[in-house]
Amino acid sequence: MGRKVTLATCSLNQWALDFNGNLSRILKSIEIAKKEGAKYRLGPELEICGYGCADHFYESDTLLHCFQVLKSLLESPLTQDIICDVGMPIMHHNVRYNCRVIFLNKKILLIRPKMLLANHGNNREFRWFSPWSQPRSVSL
Template identity: 45%
Template sequence: MMCFVTADYSVILRNYFSHDIIGFKMQCQTDIIFCRWECLKELVLGGWTDDILCSFGMPVIKGSERYNCQVLCLNRKIIMIRAKIWLANDGNYRELRWFTAWKQKDQLEEYQLPMEFPRL
């Protein structure tokens, strides 16, 4: 985790690195990915994002593809989901085994949140 702290010691950004909510060893099975939305919902609605920008690493399914994403949340709202454009595929990392790289560079798309996730 990485935090940026202001002069008055208030935190303005909390960054949770890749797959804080789910790890690679979980093999990114679809049912586990949907359970991770429940974890994110608890973090967002639990007040963890009040007055602080939080970046959570988690897998996201769009269409039939799985993406390794950062979900940015602030004040109990999801403000953006950013998928990785470049995936690690050497050394200990084999992201291409589980994920697809985002190919729509410089383009925004709407994402339909899972039905279980409240409209915020």
């Protein structure tokens, strides 16, 4: 017999560089997901800083503030006992990646950089990010 798992997906009204507001909306979505019995909460791409940061992705402050929000999320009692999946930019070996960060009970379980970037229509992800091309795990 299989097990029932409740998954919460979120489409949030995130604003570029509104770190405090974005944090508040992320926490509210986690609260709602837990209230509905979800064990896994999946948020939108680059939800911590907002997708439309454009050339602000080049600024180290953008990355710093994303990590400050991530720290607040990890320390929040709301994120206990639910797997949280958030999107944020991360710099690794001086290369910027569009990543998913998955954590549970104050521990980061996985950081997964995006491998296929959108580069057509209005999307120009190659301008700010590099695709992850290493097929193996790398220790940070």
